[in-house]
Amino acid sequence: MLRLYNTMTHQVEEIVPLHPGTVGMYTCGPTVYRYVHIGNLRSYLMADWIRRALVHHGFQVRQIKNITDVGHMRQDMLDRGEDKMIAAALAEGKTPSQIAAFYTEAFHQDEIALNILPANVYPKATDHVPQMITMIKRLLERGYAYEVNGNVYFDVRSFPTYGRLSTNRLAELQGGERAEADPLKRSQADFALWKAAEPGRMVKWPSPWGDGFPGWHIECSAMSTYYLGPQIDLHTGGVDNIFPHHEDEIAQSEAATGQPFVRYWVHGQHLLADGLKMAKSTGNSYTLSDLIERGFDPMAFRYLCLTVHYRTRLNFTFASLRAAQHAYDRLRRLAWHWAHHSDEAGDREVKEAWRQQFWNAVDDDLGLPQAISILWEMARSGLPPRDKWSLLSEWDTLLGLRLADTVAAELPRSEDVSRLLEERSVARRTGRYATSDRLREELQAQGVLVSDTRNGPRLEPIAILPRVDRLAGAVSSANAVASLLDEPDLVEFSVQILANGHLADLQRCIASVLANAGHHSIEIVVVDNGTTDGSAEWLQETSAANPRIRLLRADHNLGEAEGRNLGLRQSRGKIVLQLDTAVELTGDVFTPIAAALSDPKVGLVGRWGLRSHDLRHFEEHPGPEVDAVEGYFCAFPRRILKETDFYDPHYRFYRNLDINFSFEVKWKGYATRILELPVVLHEHRGWTALSNEEREKQSKRNFRRFLNKWGHDFDLLIEPIPEDLRPHHHPPSTVQE
Ligand code: AMP
Ligand code: ZN
Numbered sequence: 001m002l003r004l005y006n007t008m009t010h011q012v013e014e015i016v017p018l019h020p021g022t023v024g025m026y027t028c029g030p031t032v033y034r035y036v037h038i039g040n041l042r043s044y045l046m047a048d049w050i051r052r053a054l055v056h057h058g059f060q061v062r063q064i065k066n067i068t069d070v071g072h073m074r075q076d077m078l079d080r081g082e083d084k085m086i087a088a089a090l091a092e093g094k095t096p097s098q099i100a101a102f103y104t105e106a107f108h109q110d111e112i113a114l115n116i117l118p119a120n121v122y123p124k125a126t127d128h129v130p131q132m133i134t135m136i137k138r139l140l141e142r143g144y145a146y147e148v149n150g151n152v153y154f155d156v157r158s159f160p161t162y163g164r165l166s167t168n169r170l171a172e173l174q175g176g177e178r179a180e181a182d183p184l185k186r187s188q189a190d191f192a193l194w195k196a197a198e199p200g201r202m203v204k205w206p207s208p209w210g211d212g213f214p215g216w217h218i219e220c221s222a223m224s225t226y227y228l229g230p231q232i233d234l235h236t237g238g239v240d241n242i243f244p245h246h247e248d249e250i251a252q253s254e255a256a257t258g259q260p261f262v263r264y265w266v267h268g269q270h271l272l273a274d275g276l277k278m279a280k281s282t283g284n285s286y287t288l289s290d291l292i293e294r295g296f297d298p299m300a301f302r303y304l305c306l307t308v309h310y311r312t313r314l315n316f317t318f319a320s321l322r323a324a325q326h327a328y329d330r331l332r333r334l335a336w337h338w339a340h341h342s343d344e345a346g347d348r349e350v351k352e353a354w355r356q357q358f359w360n361a362v363d364d365d366l367g368l369p370q371a372i373s374i375l376w377e378m379a380r381s382g383l384p385p386r387d388k389w390s391l392l393s394e395w396d397t398l399l400g401l402r403l404a405d406t407v408a409a410e411l412p413r414s415e416d417v418s419r420l421l422e423e424r425s426v427a428r429r430t431g432r433y434a435t436s437d438r439l440r441e442e443l444q445a446q447g448v449l450v451s452d453t454r455n456g457p458r459l460e461p462i463a464i465l466p467r468v469d470r471l472a473g474a475v476s477s478a479n480a481v482a483s484l485l486d487e488p489d490l491v492e493f494s495v496q497i498l499a500n501g502h503l504a505d506l507q508r509c510i511a512s513v514l515a516n517a518g519h520h521s522i523e524i525v526v527v528d529n530g531t532t533d534g535s536a537e538w539l540q541e542t543s544a545a546n547p548r549i550r551l552l553r554a555d556h557n558l559g560e561a562e563g564r565n566l567g568l569r570q571s572r573g574k575i576v577l578q579l580d581t582a583v584e585l586t587g588d589v590f591t592p593i594a595a596a597l598s599d600p601k602v603g604l605v606g607r608w609g610l611r612s613h614d615l616r617h618f619e620e621h622p623g624p625e626v627d628a629v630e631g632y633f634c635a636f637p638r639r640i641l642k643e644t645d646f647y648d649p650h651y652r653f654y655r656n657l658d659i660n661f662s663f664e665v666k667w668k669g670y671a672t673r674i675l676e677l678p679v680v681l682h683e684h685r686g687w688t689a690l691s692n693e694e695r696e697k698q699s700k701r702n703f704r705r706f707l708n709k710w711g712h713d714f715d716l717l718i719e720p721i722p723e724d725l726r727p728h729h730h731p732p733s734t735v736q737e
Helices: 038-056 075-079 084-091 096-113 129-141 170-174 218-228 239-257 288-293 298-306 318-339 348-363 368-380 385-399 403-407 415-429 433-445 503-516 535-545 560-570 590-597 638-644 657-667 692-710
Strands: 003-006 011-014 022-027 060-065 145-148 151-154 191-196 212-214 232-238 262-268 271-273 314-316 448-453 456-461 491-499 522-529 549-554 573-579 583-585 602-606 609-611 619-621 633-637 671-674 679-681
Touching: 003 262, 022 038, 022 218, 038 060, 038 232, 038 262, 038 271, 038 288, 038 298, 038 348, 038 385, 060 218, 084 096, 096 288, 129 145, 129 151, 129 191, 129 212, 129 218, 129 239, 151 239, 191 239, 218 232, 218 239, 232 239, 239 262, 288 298, 298 314, 298 318, 298 368, 314 318, 318 368, 318 385, 318 403, 318 456, 348 368, 348 385, 368 385, 385 403, 415 433, 415 448, 415 456, 433 448, 491 503, 491 535, 491 560, 491 590, 503 522, 503 535, 503 583, 522 535, 522 560, 535 549, 549 560, 573 590, 573 638, 590 602, 590 633, 602 657, 633 638, 633 657, 638 657, 657 671, 657 692
Parallel strands: 022 060, 022 232, 232 262, 271 314, 491 522, 491 573, 522 549, 602 671
Antiparallel strands: 003 011, 145 151, 151 191, 191 212, 448 456, 573 633, 583 679, 602 633, 609 619
């Protein structure tokens, strides 16, 4: 029997449903005002594997997965540009429900691509507002809720077991550590069941309390009761759902129905990308399409998730995805050969033992990583191929890797193929290898792959071959390439450009460098920072055609600092000039830079600079003396990196990275200067493409990083504030660019 870890009891428990033979399962589904990311998909994969394991044990599973198509839809939020994608769609005249329909469809496509079994019902929140209102009325009647000015709140103190799931004690919640206290609430721990519509709100419904919209948690309580009854067997979600979402669901449902709500709470740990929480501004939030665009099979992601237990964080990297793709391709190829091998079945008991081992691992709190390692042991074992495929095809009803699709590929058999094979074997026998190679290519064109083994030619359908690895030659970190820092200078200037997916800007920037290089010896070192907008292809062609352009490729966005470091490690210029793609040269910048840096006291020059008095606020300053040189355009002698070291890779976002680097240079005793140079700064898309929220979050993070390191080094400033006025703590930064 399947055993799972129940968040409520902190124990691994056998799943025994309320009604023998059937399991009611509720999975918290997506918010459909954006694409789901691969972290969300990891949670849905977990639910899919649980469901398949239950089906294996003969249960009938009824799964409900809600579609959250309400909320996040206030006109003023949109006016502030909080969600650019929605704002753009609205500007095009799309309605909120059209936008939701678009992202719902995209979500279904992702589930299909990942072979996630469709839920029995995907109820939309907006179709169930009457059920929510009924439940809220019930809570009011039973004294668990109160109304204030058209808002209805759940009275948390009326529900004594509140906090059990998340082990949050009420006293702590009431402490009011929350950012904004809501004056309408009796206790700050109370949560909204219904909210009055504010002026300008687009999505709202009439209710006994006036026009408004449901709170964030009531939809799951109302819809789970509607489709599965007051008590459900299994409820799944990601760990971030535990509090407040699921805590609030329990309070609402149990208070309204008077019955226990959920028998087993199962929560999946998060997926991290490059060790960090995924965020658009960090450049590490990936959708399934992002993986497909890079040439991966969605099944490679499914395989990757199988290799990490659901209660463990999964650190997603492209290197690990590539390894998963290779393992998956190997498995497909083996499966095909096993299935197309005609031999006898082997010892029944041996086969049965493998079978048991696999399902025991699955039953033990969904031990899929163990199940996968048992699978590979079985693959290496002496079991006859026929038994191997028989086991694997059964196991794939759980794994869901679509191995039967691979096995269904038939070897093309035609007269042409037979003739070519015969001719090729004659050619090989008579040592005409060029002919034999040509015939092999002709066979490939017919869909047959021939390889030569000790036992003669081996034939496979081309369809089972691994995908072409579009990322071949791309690296996953700056350290993956050698540092040439100790190598002698080869050219006067290394012009370094980081391609972040704004192709037109990139083209303008590179063209302006080539047009203004004059007689200087330069190399242009471009780092393709995991772009998927066509920049990668353009750069490949352009660098192949122009020997002055060197291309380094990252297999994903390494972040600003690592991306720059990748180029720096391979640069061979006496001077490094770093350009943002928003920059365009309009004349010779090289002669004045070389002149300024010929002064050994000067370590860093640029076109735009900043000054500060207190290390907390930096303002633009025309120079020539400045406290920091802005990173859009800066130049330094390459050898200085031996003293300062490369950029600090923690700065994934560009802001403050340049200030931090300037301080490293000054710390080593060098001056920083602004020069009058023929340069134009165009729209900086690294900033303008982000929402306010993302800007603020990332800016703050980098600002804190900077303050921790330099917050007390007033001596490094040109005009520091007097000692007695200096701050002793670190207030948060304000976001300005
Ligand atoms: P949301 O659309 O944010 O409500 O999330 C949908 C589902 O994905 C919920 O079950 C979340 O708990 C889950 N989820 C959100 N972020 C992640 C993540 N990084 N890794 C795994 N699951 C996640
Ligand atoms: Zn939910």
